[in-house]
Amino acid sequence: MNRRKFLKQSSLSVAGLIMLQHFLASCKKDTAFEGSKYTGKVTIIGAGVAGLYAAYLLHKQGAEVEILEASDRHGGRIKSLKDYTDFTIDLGAEKIKGERSPWYDMVRAAGVNFVDQELGNLYYFNGTLKNETEALENTFYLELRALLESLNHYGGDDVSAEQWGIDGGLSENVSNLFNAFIGNEYGTNNARIGMDGLHEAKIKWTAGDKEFLLKDSDILSIIEERFAEILGKIKYNTPVVSIAYGGDNVNIGDAAGQQHKADKVIVTVPITVLKRNDILFVPSLGSAKTEAFQKIGMDYGMKIILRFDQRLWADNTRSIYGNGLVPEFIASGAGGRGTDNILTAYVNGANAETLALLGDEMIPEILSELDGILGDVTPHYVDHYIQDWGAEPYISGTCSYPLPGIDNARNIIAESIDQKVYFAGEATHTGGHFATVHGAMETGLRAVTEILGQ
Amino acid sequence: MKTTLQQHTKYAVLLRVSIVLLAASMLCANTANAQLTGQALGCYIQSNDLDRIVQTYNFSREWQEDKLTPLTYGYGGNLGWNVMIHKARQLHMVAQLGYMRFSSHSSNFGQENLIGFQRFSLAANFRFHPKAIVKGIQVSGPLGPRWFLTLGPELAMYFPYVRVNGSALVWDDNKPYAPHRTSMCLSFGTGYHLFNVGKLIFTFEIAATWAPYMELADFAEAVNGHNVTGLRNDAKNVTIFNAGLRLSWVKSKLNWWSHPGKQK
Numbered sequence: 204m205n206r207r208k209f210l211k212q213s214s215l216s217v218a219g220l221i222m223l224q225h226f227l228a229s230c231k232k233d234t235a236f237e238g239s240k241y242t243g244k245v246t247i248i249g250a251g252v253a254g255l256y257a258a259y260l261l262h263k264q265g266a267e268v269e270i271l272e273a274s275d276r277h278g279g280r281i282k283s284l285k286d287y288t289d290f291t292i293d294l295g296a297e298k299i300k301g302e303r304s305p306w307y308d309m310v311r312a313a314g315v316n317f318v319d320q321e322l323g324n325l326y327y328f329n330g331t332l333k334n335e336t337e338a339l340e341n342t343f344y345l346e347l348r349a350l351l352e353s354l355n356h357y358g359g360d361d362v363s364a365e366q367w368g369i370d371g372g373l374s375e376n377v378s379n380l381f382n383a384f385i386g387n388e389y390g391t392n393n394a395r396i397g398m399d400g401l402h403e404a405k406i407k408w409t410a411g412d413k414e415f416l417l418k419d420s421d422i423l424s425i426i427e428e429r430f431a432e433i434l435g436k437i438k439y440n441t442p443v444v445s446i447a448y449g450g451d452n453v454n455i456g457d458a459a460g461q462q463h464k465a466d467k468v469i470v471t472v473p474i475t476v477l478k479r480n481d482i483l484f485v486p487s488l489g490s491a492k493t494e495a496f497q498k499i500g501m502d503y504g505m506k507i508i509l510r511f512d513q514r515l516w517a518d519n520t521r522s523i524y525g526n527g528l529v530p531e532f533i534a535s536g537a538g539g540r541g542t543d544n545i546l547t548a549y550v551n552g553a554n555a556e557t558l559a560l561l562g563d564e565m566i567p568e569i570l571s572e573l574d575g576i577l578g579d580v581t582p583h584y585v586d587h588y589i590q591d592w593g594a595e596p597y598i599s600g601t602c603s604y605p606l607p608g609i610d611n612a613r614n615i616i617a618e619s620i621d622q623k624v625y626f627a628g629e630a631t632h633t634g635g636h637f638a639t640v641h642g643a644m645e646t647g648l649r650a651v652t653e654i655l656g657q
Numbered sequence: 658m659k660t661t662l663q664q665h666t667k668y669a670v671l672l673r674v675s676i677v678l679l680a681a682s683m684l685c686a687n688t689a690n691a692q693l694t695g696q697a698l699g700c701y702i703q704s705n706d707l708d709r710i711v712q713t714y715n716f717s718r719e720w721q722e723d724k725l726t727p728l729t730y731g732y733g734g735n736l737g738w739n740v741m742i743h744k745a746r747q748l749h750m751v752a753q754l755g756y757m758r759f760s761s762h763s764s765n766f767g768q769e770n771l772i773g774f775q776r777f778s779l780a781a782n783f784r785f786h787p788k789a790i791v792k793g794i795q796v797s798g799p800l801g802p803r804w805f806l807t808l809g810p811e812l813a814m815y816f817p818y819v820r821v822n823g824s825a826l827v828w829d830d831n832k833p834y835a836p837h838r839t840s841m842c843l844s845f846g847t848g849y850h851l852f853n854v855g856k857l858i859f860t861f862e863i864a865a866t867w868a869p870y871m872e873l874a875d876f877a878e879a880v881n882g883h884n885v886t887g888l889r890n891d892a893k894n895v896t897i898f899n900a901g902l903r904l905s906w907v908k909s910k911l912n913w914w915s916h917p918g919k920q921k
Contacts, residue, residue: 232708234724235715263719303826303882305717311766312720409878411827429720634878634885645885648717652886 239655241266243466246455248446248482250437251279252640253627254471255430256305257647262433264655269465270433271457273442273597277434279473280598281640283423284508287588290541291421294506294590295601296640297533299417301410305648306641309429315420318538322521327576329376332523343374347381357402361607364401365393383530389638390601391502392552400605407635418540422640442597446470447485448623467623469650471643474630475501475599477616484624491615498612499630503559503593504551504601507569508535510585511544515577527572528554544583546573551601555593602638603630613637617649625650692739692799692908696862698901700731700757706892710877711761711772713886721765725880728773733757735780739800739905742783745793749784749801755811757897772880774817774873776897780844782809799907800858803850807864811842817873819880826879836874842866848903860903868895 242265247254250272258268276282284292299310299317326338338344350371359367364385373381378393385401386393417425427434445456446468455463476482478496487493507529516523516534523532523546533547548569550558558565570581592601605612617631627646629637636642708727715724737753760773786802816837819826825833846864853859870893877888884890 232727232729233712234726235712235719260716260719301882302821303879305882307882308718308721308765308768311768314766409875409884410882412831632885634883636883636885641882645717645883648713649885649887652713652716 236264236652236655240264241655243267244269244464245467245469245654246271246453246463246465247469247471248443248455249273249279249471249473249628250277250439251471251473251628251643252281252306252426253629253643253647254279254469255426255433255647256644257469257471257627257651258433258436259430260648260651261654262436264651266654268433268436269463270437271441271443271455271463272437272439273472274595275439277437277439278423278426279643280592280601281423281426282590283421284588284590285421287508288510288536288541288543288545290536290543291424292508292535292545292547293417293421293423294508295592296422297416299415299422299641300639301408301641302413302415303409303411304636304641304645306644307410307415309644310415310417310425313420313425313428315425316418318416318418318540320519320538322519322537323517324521325516325523326380327523327525328380332576343376344380346371347373347377347384350381351384354402354405357398357405359398361397361399361609363394363607364396364398367398368393379526379530380524383524387530387549387551387554389604390504390551391500391604392554395500395502395552395604395606397605397607397609399607400609404605404635404637409634410636410639410641416538416540418538443472443482445483445485446624448621449486453623467625467654469625469627469647469654471626471628471647473501473598473600473628474499474603474616476597479599488620492618495612495615498606498609499616500604500606501600501602501630502552502604503555503599505548505555505558505592506590507548507550507566508588508590509546509548509566509569509573510587511546511580511583512585513583514544515580515583516546523576525572525576527568527575528558529569529572530554532573532576559591559593604638617646619650619653622653625653692905694739694751694753694800694903694905695736696734696753696901696903698733698735698757698899700733700759700897700899702728702731702759702895702897704728704871704892704895706889707873707876707895710880710888710890713877713888714881717881718765721763723763723765725763725770725772726761728759728761731757731759731773733776733899734901735778737780737782739784741801747786747789747793747801749805750809751780751782751784751807753780753782754778755780757899769820769822771820772818772876774815774876776813776815778811778813778842780809780811782807782844784848798850798858800850800860800905805848807844807846807848807862809844811844811866812839813842813866813868813871814839815871815873817876817879819876828875828879834875834879838872838874840868840871842868842871856907858905858907860905861900862903863900864898866897866899868897869893871895 244267247270250270262268280295282294284294326333382393442458447454453465453468520534529548529550531549535545535547573580613633619625627650629643631646632642711725711727733756735753735755737751740750742748742750755778757776763770784805784807828834844866848862851859872891876890877884
């Protein structure tokens with residue numbers, strides 16, 4: 204190669220490299236939706252986790268955010284009981300379900316510890332209390348497990364879960380366990396929950412199968428810490444009674460007669476509020492939406508915190524599944540959370556309604572059930588605290604569940620209207636994550652990405 | 658979790674790859690004038706739909722400092738045989754197996770996320786010189802004219818992956834997330850034979866591969882943990898640009914490698 208050729212090729216190479224550098228720089232992509240700021244005003248109805256998360260994301264994008272909360276507190280169905288025991292009790296959601304969600308990543312970012320002790324459940328059926336190993340030696344229990352595992356492949360009619368059990372030949376001996384694993388877990392009873400919705404939830408679930416319990420914190424504290432800058436934007440004791448979205452703006456009327464103007468509104472209230480038509484939409488939402496509300500259930504539910512003067516169950520017990528009105532007793536201090544001897548009766552649906560009707564007889568009834576399971580526990584009872592979710596006026600239940608005939612109701616509810624009214628909250632989750640904290644957050648994300656045009 | 662997913666076993670994948678390899682071998686074995694050729698590639702992918710999956714992840718985890726970069730740059734290579742199809746028109750075909758890998762990584766609060774996809778392809782890449790293909794050319798090298806265009810179809814298989822702290826994401830029924838999908842593509846490019854060292858020929862090539870449709874099955878769900886915002890795992894009109902150096906081994910030194918100055 205002669206000198207002229209060398210110089211020519213070298214110059215071309217250098218020019219090429221410079222051009223390549225510019226080309227590559229121009230190819231760089233945004234890591235987030237950086238090109239889609241929103242500077243309008245968005246009013247969010249409800250300061251539950253869906254509303255707070257939506258507000259947080261919008262605030263970060265430059266939007267003006269206002270949150271109208273009907274009650275005197277934030278968190279919705281996330282609530283903590285502090286100073287009752289030597290650890291904080293989650294009165295609402297307490298499990299972190301799945302290891303793949305913004306919620307799980309948010310919890311991890313908070314630097315909290317999870318319970319790492321191996322915990323086990325106890326099952327009371329056939330007149331005896333069994334641990335997992337003992338239960339697995341029982342034919343009825345094995346049949347129940349097999350039935351539950353077949354949910355993935357369910358292809359029958361949209362009957363109730365109870366009917367599914369009957370059709371599957373499930374023994375009466377384990378019907379209470381069956382109700383605890385399905386109906387009570389979804390905030391109701393097997394007799395009320397529909398199979399199509401259950402099956403859909405099972406096959407659409409993509410958050411991972413692990414479950415986590417917080418060891419040294421509570422769910423509300425994590426939310427308050429992350430969304431601290433948003434809490435100041437909440438107007439408490441402001442129940443919304445009307446949303447007029449026919450004009451250029453959205454006019455939101457509260458119970459005190461005040462009007463709140465916004466460019467867009469995100470409605471995150473529980474499905475019970477929508478079912479009852481507590482909010483008047485002008486123009487009306489239409490029959491498709493209002494009929495869809497009725498296809499989703501949300502039942503009465505309670506957590507009854509029982510304190511005992513000694514621990515009457517093994518230290519590594521997570522839950523005790525009974526055979527009476529209370530499907531599940533949660534050993535709330537398990538895994539090193541606390542030393543106080545607490546059992547939380549978790550009961551939903553028809554069972555909760557029955558218990559509530561007992562009034563003052565409710566606690567003796569529950570203790571009587573526990574006597575049958577654990578022996579003589581009543582003498583060790585100290586006191587109790589009741590979180591009655593059904594009695595919370597702006598919530599009226601625990602979590603949403605699919606009624607038989609749900610069809611695509613969640614999709615219909617989730618649809619925004621006129622690019623002004625958006626719906627969020629766990630009941631509007633279309634991907635199987637309803638009745639969860641992460642599901643609620645994800646619907647808040649959906650509303651925000653729609654507003655941002657993403 | 659999901660059971661309606663098409664969960665293909667490793668064996669099914671291996672079987673398909675084996676069939677492809679077998680077909681390629683048969684083609685090569687029956688072609689006396691085939692030349693071995695391999696290429697190392699740098700790649701760039703353009704797909705707004707795929708970008709949005711990663712952008713949603715970052716947006717929904719605003720508090721994480723280390724963001725995932727949308728799948729942008731990748732690397733890869735291919736191995737194949739150059740076959741002369743028509744001597745007078747100097748039409749060559751490179752039958753090749755290709756590989757590309759695009760990935761993105763982030764580390765937050767002790768959790769390492771690695772996402773991306775691998776792409777295996779079988780291509781029949783036709784090489785030609787515009788003038789030579791019309792009028793024919795007398796002077797050429799063992800791999801055809803020095804400057805050339807390439808055009809050809811590709812059968813591509815996409816294998817998305819999500820790894821958390823070094824382990825594959827656990828998916829359906831405790832199996833790792835490892836789906837794959839197949840689609841057709843069309844590749845167009847150009848190249849220039851730079852020089853030869855003995856029987857080794859160095860060639861620079863640049864190409865764009867257009868996929869009218871490609872799918873990374875359940876990628877949005879695997880990356881984000883949900884797909885409530887309606888992200889698309891299938892993308893239309895995806896283009897992958899690649900550039901790289903090709904090394905070809907020829908059986909004998911012929912024609913213009915000894916006299917490259919005479920070539921156009």
